[in-house]
Each structure stands twice: as C-alpha cells, then as structure tokens.
Amino acid sequence: MMLASRISLIKPSPTLAITAKANAMKAEGRDVIGFGAGEPDFDTPDNIKQAAIKAIQDGFTKYTPVGGTDELKDAIIEKFKTDNGLTYNRGEIVVSCGAKHSLYNLAQILFEEGDEVLIVSPYWVSYPDIVTLTGGTPVILTTKEEDGFKLRPDQLQAAINKKTKAIIFNSPSNPSGTMYTAEELKALCEIILKTGILVISDDIYEKIIYGDVPFFALPSICPEIKSQAVIVNGVSKAYAMTGWRIGYAAGPGEIIAAVSKIQSQNTSNPTSIAQKASVEAIRGDQSKVGEMVATFKERRDYIVRALNNIPDMSCLNPDGAFYVFPDFSRYYGRVYNGKEIKNSSDMSDFLLDEVNVAVVPGGEFGHDKNIRLSYATSMKNIEEGVRRIADALTRLK
Helix, strand or coil: CCCCHHHHHCCCCHHHHHHHHHHHHHHCCCCCEECCCCCCCCCCCHHHHHHHHHHHHCCCCCCCCCCCCHHHHHHHHHHHHHHHCCCCCHHHEEEECCHHHHHHHHHHHHCCCCCEEEEEECCCCHHHHHHHCCCCEEEEEECCHHHCCCCCHHHHHHHCCCCEEEEEEECCCCCCCCCCCHHHHHHHHHHHHHHCCEEEEECCCCCCECCCCCCCCHHHHCHHHHHHEEEEEECCCCCCCHHHCCEEEECCHHHHHHHHHHHCCCCCCCCHHHHHHHHHHHHCCCHHHHHHHHHHHHHHHHHHHHHHCCCCCECCCCCECCEECCECHHHCCCEECCEECCCHHHHHHHHHHHHCEECEEHHHHCCCCEEEEECCCCHHHHHHHHHHHHHHHHCCC
C-alpha cells in the first residue's frame, strides 16, 4: 500500500519508543531501570478520581461542546486569573485531548508551506515534527549549556526574517528543566513585539518548579504581547493525569475559534469524564501537587549531585520539570568490546544493553552531547540507576 509522503517526514516519538522497549525488556524478566518516561510516577489524587466516578454515575458520558464544557473553561479562566494575573473569556479558551493535541491543532491552523517556525534547542521531541507536518519549516535555535540552555535576545533577533511566523517557547523546559527569569523574558518579549511574530508558550510544567526561580507566563511579564501569544497548558503533569488526555490553549479569539473548527473534524470534544475530573483538579485541593513537587525536588537534588560526582560528567541543576540533561560527550570516542561510542544514541544503546538502564538520547532533543534522564521514578531506582551508569562508564576505554 502506498502511504502519503508526509508520513516519511517524521519518526515515532522516541521517548514513547524508549519506554515501550524498556517495558518489553521488563516483561522478559530483565531488571531494567527506566529513566525515559515523561510522566509523574504518582497516582492521580483521589478527589480527582472521585469526580470522574461521579461523572460516570451521573451519566455525564455524552458529547460535550467541541472545545470543552463551559464549566471547565471557567475553571481554566479562574486558574489564569489566580495563578498568572491574566484575564481570558470563554471564546479565548479551547480544551483539547492533551497539550500535544493543542500544539498540533495550533500548528495546523497557523502554519503552511513557506512559513518558518523558530524552535529553541534543546526542544521537546515533537515540536519539529508537528511543524513539519504542516509544510512549514522548523528553524532550530541551538542554545549552549554555559548559557543555561537559554535563548539569547541577540540570537532570537538574528533568526527572524520575513518568513518567520512564530516561535515555540517552553519554560520550564523539557528536557533541560531550564526556566527563564522575568528579566530574560522581558528581553525576548521586546523582540517578539517589535517583529510581530507569534509566540506559542508551552507551560505544561508550570507547577513543577523548585523555588529557585519563580514561574512567569509571558503575557504576565509583558501584557502587550497577549495579542501575539498563545499559552498551552494542561493537567497531565501537575496532577499526574497523563492518561486522562486534557490540555488547553488560551489566546486570541480568532486563533481559538480556528482550533475549535479543526478539532471538530479530528476528535470532536475531549472525553466528557476527563473534563469533569479536570475541573476538580484545577479547582480542588492542591496539596497533592505540593507533595509531589517536594518529592521531585529531593530526587532532583540527589541525581544532580550524583551525576556530577561521575568523572568527566557535567549536569546543570534544573529549575523545574522532572528531567536532568547531563553532558556525556567526554565519553564519546571511547570503546567497549570493539564498538566505539560515537554519539548519544550509541551511549543510550550501550547503557540499556550493558547495565539495563533506559535513557533518551539527547540528539532527539537537538543536543547530541547530552542524554535525558527523567527522575519521575523512585529514589531507589535513581540511586541504583546512577550507580549502574557510573559503573558502565568505567568499562569504556
């Protein structure tokens, strides 16, 4: 069968592929420690589960409006007002089947052949492919570890031309955990305002921060940019609801209406039951979020320290999310059993095959020197996993 040519332009999600491979190896009886998964290892809080159960019992199992219920939109509006000092109305909110779906829909209604979309590297693995599927061209802006993996204003300015349609922005970052300060955001906002490009801000890790740097939504720092900005967020990470598939976007009414229009032809509404659960997540008791973040911080502190104790390794301390992105490149060029480790993919294969540790190659995020490890796993696994990594690296000559 002849498939459409567009499918050849992209590859499967590497993070999901690594997790699937690790799970398959576990099923075969291998003692695999997985650092690949991009989801909290906590259970969804009980109050959220109970809201979903009640929705089922109440018969709330039918179609809802395509772009989400008014109840959920109102909860999201309240969240933006309370957490970010931003005011939106229902016509400026759309609820989709996860934040990835929100991003995909936005790309489909905004980008086309001839458009260039700026993507800051290291980037979440799906950004370039989402742009490519529209016919647009992803333009990668590579940051440096010595700059904290942050985009410099002069770098942004130099990349913008008449073809530039938008920039996709992510803070806290997956995979680096980098978060921009208010001053850094203001400097970038000035350029975005001056050039008139659109900014899509992926704020999915907003609530998973560690107190070193406060979170700011872009329009909170620079109110004038609101008409050029779309914020994407969701309940997946903050409330351990990855499988519930609820994300949302907030932005100019014309853009949000177009997203609802295209969503009416691809998924229709997000799951009714998950929407009820999400209302409870956003409006209900937030204490479990704080408990989860406190645990993540403890794990972060340990894994950063442990990785930096490995000879020839460097690892920045992330401000948010639940990933570390250490530099393994000083081990490239070394050999084990006659095979040279040339890049992050070789290193990831070596760690999985030799010591049963699953990680994600940094090349998939646009930085081949690095490897992503998720610390959304138990401290026991983190301790043993880092020990195995350190042991494996001593075998390279």
